Amino acid sequence: MAKKFVDPSALVSKSIAALEKAGLQQTFGNMVMDTRLAPALAKAKAIAVAITLPRDDSKQTVDIIFDEKTGDIIGWKKTPRELSKGNITLNVLAKVGTGLFPQGAARTFIFDKVFKGAIKEIAEEIDEAIKDKEVLQRFDKNLQLPALKATEKTAMAGQRVLLLVHGIFSKTEAAFGDLTKSLKELEKIYGDRIISYDHFTLSKTTKENAADLVAQLPENTAIDIVCHSRGAGVVRFLVEQASNRNQLKQKGITIGTVCFVAGACEGSPLATKEAADSLFKLLAQLTALGGVQSTIGFKAFGLLIRATISGVQEFPGIKSMNPFGADILALAGSVATAATRYCYIRANFDPNNLILKFGEDVVVDLTIFKKEANDAIVPWKGASASKNYLAAFTNKVDLFGFGAAGVAQGEVWHINFFAQLSVRQQLLDILR
DSSP states (O other), X not given: OOOOOOOHHHHHHHHHHHHHHTTOOOSOOOOEEEGGGOHHHHHXXXXXXXXXXXXXXXXXXXXXXXXXXXXXXXXXEEEEOOTTTOOBGGGTSOBOOSSOSOOSSOOOHHHHHHHTTOHHHHHHHHHHHHOSSXXXXXXXXXXXXXXXXXXXXXXXXXXXEEEEEOOTTOOHHHHHGGGGGGHHHHHHHHXXXXXXXXXXXSSSOHHHHHHHHHTTSXXXXXXXXXXXXXXXXXXXXXXXXXXXXXXHHHTTOEEEEEEEESOOTTOOGGGSTTTHHHHHHHHHHHHHHHTOHHHHOHXXXXXXXXXXXXXXXXXXXXXXXXXXXXXXXXXXXXXOOSEEEEEEEEEOBOTHHHHHHHOGGGOOTTTTSTTOOBSSSSBTGGGSOOSSSOTTOOOEEEEEEESBTTBOBSSOOTTOGGGOHHHHHHHHHHHO
């Protein structure tokens, strides 16, 4: 049977429409395919589709790169405009004629809001494009995720509860969707008392997320927690900050096992001012590989791409992950925890797997992680049973690791932990 030809322009047309709704203006309509995007793309026989979207009247354009097969955004790159010569997409593709760029005094979304001191508004707009509200909800097999009712909270009194807390630029179904594969086994432990917390990760700090969460938790319960990525900071504030520990006690809530999966327990160098742009490029690329990008939405990506041109490192939620920022330093000074046990699952990932997919631009080890082991987003050391915080609390267990500090592997990275049967089994074993 002959292979059906798929027009790549049709695959990305909906994505482009969503990006335009997010305020990005298309410079030209040509869909240019070329393996010269990066030498590694030719080796992998991967062809990308690129379209340039300008930042209104700026001197730069943003080149959005789509995967030919899925239509997913797999990256973007800022390039200078060359009005006299025509624009060169990614500096390697065919030139486009002159006179294509909008003129005038149009000011950009990011410029207007940053200079009006409204950076948080930008972050809120992106957060709401991912999930329109923050909510404590029931985790179910179909990921319908109904909001938890007051009567349901009351019915949980005196019983064990499992709480899921997602990471940055994410939501429950994107972060924990694969956990439904082991839901029946989890229900043998917790019954229908498996809940998740969808929250804003860019417009709020981890400390603010934790304060919002503790006020919503069901009273007189014994709660175990599984968190991912930036969710580690939220959970650490929940169980380590004195005011939250007091509130947990007042509500009759005990915290048992906390499982940090790819946890940014000590932040990530990708959240520093110099690297924030790379953080979201990598998340776009990783989610495209993991097949979960569609659950996040192209509008959110469009808004984020606009924001990464300037100011993204000022988002409160990004600052919370900065290893040298106030939130991580505050957590480093923690003196106690409400939890009984901390467990860690982490990975040391070899980025060569990503190079074959997306080109050399994804390699961040040499400059951002300084050759230290990492899972592409979170450092290997920072996702472990570190002595850098709560030194007197010794019930910390490195539960499971993919690769080792000196021996990286190419299968498990920041966003596909729960797709691994071994991870789900380790969680079941420790939670039992």
